[in-house]
Amino acid sequence: MSKSPRRRALTSPHDALFKWTFSQREHAVGLLKAALPPSVVAAVRWGTLRVEQGSFVDRALRSRHGDLVLSARMGKGRVYFYTLVEQQREVEPLMVFRMGLYMMRLWEQLVRDQPEQKQLPPVVPVLIHHSDTGWTAARAFQDIVAGDAPERTALLPHIPHFELRLVDVSGGRAGDLVEQALTALGKVVLWCLSVAGDDARLEQEIGRMAAALDEVLRAPSGLAALEALLRYLWATHARYGVRKLGKILEKAAGPRAQEAIVTVLDEIERRGERRGRTQGLARGRAEGRAQTLLELLTARFGDVPAEVSARILAADEAALVSWTARVLTAPTPEDVLGDGDASTGAPTAPPRRPAARKRARRT
Structure with a gap:
């Protein structure tokens, strides 16, 4: 088949x-x-x-x-x-x-x-x-x-x-x-x-x-x-x-095809609904985490800047998990988000220090 x-x-x-x-x-x-x-x-x-x-x-x-x-x-x-x-x-x-x-x-x-x-x-x-x-x-x-x-x-x-x-x-x-x-x-x-x-x-x-x-x-x-x-x-x-x-x-x-067509249409729509529910659940979890993070930031720092709030509401679940872990130690709301990638939450690599120049050997 x-x-x-x-x-x-x-x-x-x-x-x-x-x-x-x-x-x-x-x-x-x-x-x-x-x-x-x-x-x-x-x-x-x-x-x-x-x-x-x-x-x-x-x-x-x-x-x-x-x-x-x-x-x-x-x-x-x-x-x-x-x-x-x-x-x-x-x-x-x-x-x-x-x-x-x-x-x-x-x-x-x-x-x-x-x-x-x-x-x-x-x-x-x-x-x-x-x-x-x-x-x-x-x-x-x-x-x-x-x-x-x-x-x-x-x-x-x-x-x-x-x-x-x-x-x-x-x-x-x-x-x-x-x-x-x-x-x-x-x-x-x-x-x-x-x-x-x-x-x-x-x-x-x-x-x-x-x-x-x-x-x-x-x-x-x-x-x-x-x-x-x-x-x-x-x-x-x-x-x-x-x-x-x-x-x-x-x-x-013709009419003989009606049952087959209805069967296929129903299956296409069922799969579409399942995908929609899966995507909806994922987005629902992300929205819940975003609200929790905003409440934690408000409790610690007071009013959250609009740009920080917008980034949080647009972020995916992985980024929100990472940011929530920082909320207790970051000195400002911006620092909660500032050390990581807004789309993934992954910390950025610290800047590399320039290699120290070796002191020239005196002859």
């Missing part, structure tokens, strides 16, 4: 949904069969497909890009599929260059892990793209390298050559994709990525997903899949509440 999507740390909602879905072999096989050339599909031994560890996206770009590395047996070795999902408003003209960087990082890791190998395994780049305009940039690396004929012809043997396999889901249609190869969940996930943030399209096009949604919900992992979809739609359609999104899905999937 697939794991619940809530167990995966979220880099971004797009990355989380994509990885949760296509880290499962059944759905990953469907995606790759749908995206790759028939000659490659026929040569890969799909029963050997596995997810590889590691992410190669720049940290600063992880809110817009997410990657997943898969590999399978092909011929006498393994072929790697570097799959990148991106969600952004504009097409990045040098995206194929960025993909090249990520592929090099993957090869670097493979060589580091297997230093004895004499050849590099093939890496096929697959880009899942969504933007306002659809893909308008180069797909081949050699096409972004400047040069005019005849000089360019002379230089081509010295320029890296590779081409993206592009899955463009902009506008609600998965271009360059054999949709029949996708699983039902794969179809729904790519569609969700394509309508992210567009409330009108979500409601207008949900009917196209009715049959796929029904199949998703009838699968053994249907509740986990439904939760992943609801959480993604909730994160990318902020104007709608989770109950409103549940109604939209229910309308598309």
Whole structure:
């Protein structure tokens, strides 16, 4: 059974949904069969497909890009599929260059892990793209390298050559994709990525997903899949509440889906209430300690300065415990707080004295 999507740390909602879905072999096989050339599909031994560890996206770009590395047996070795999902408003003209960087990082890791190998395994780049305009940039690396004929012809043997396999889901249609190869969940996930943030399209096009949604919900992992979809739609359609999104899905999937949707919604809300109670208890303890500390300060020093009171009321429980321990020995209210970090209560290190200079030896 697939794991619940809530167990995966979220880099971004797009990355989380994509990885949760296509880290499962059944759905990953469907995606790759749908995206790759028939000659490659026929040569890969799909029963050997596995997810590889590691992410190669720049940290600063992880809110817009997410990657997943898969590999399978092909011929006498393994072929790697570097799959990148991106969600952004504009097409990045040098995206194929960025993909090249990520592929090099993957090869670097493979060589580091297997230093004895004499050849590099093939890496096929697959880009899942969504933007306002659809893909308008180069797909081949050699096409972004400047040069005019005849000089360019002379230089081509010295320029890296590779081409993206592009899955463009902009506008609600998965271009360059054999949709029949996708699983039902794969179809729904790519569609969700394509309508992210567009409330009108979500409601207008949900009917196209009715049959796929029904199949998703009838699968053994249907509740986990439904939760992943609801959480993604909730994160990318902020104007709608989770109950409103549940109604939209229910309308598309039909009455048989109602019980599953209600079950998932109730579980999401129960977990939210539990988190709220836990956070409330912690804050309640902190507020109680803050009031106690203010009473102790008032009893010892009289009126507490406003800035000291504000820091105490905003502090966390750990800081309040530390400050309360000082209240009997500190000479002023400010000193109760002044020797520690207001956010943690940890004492600051005393300033280091300059090292004494050694007296010069007389000769």
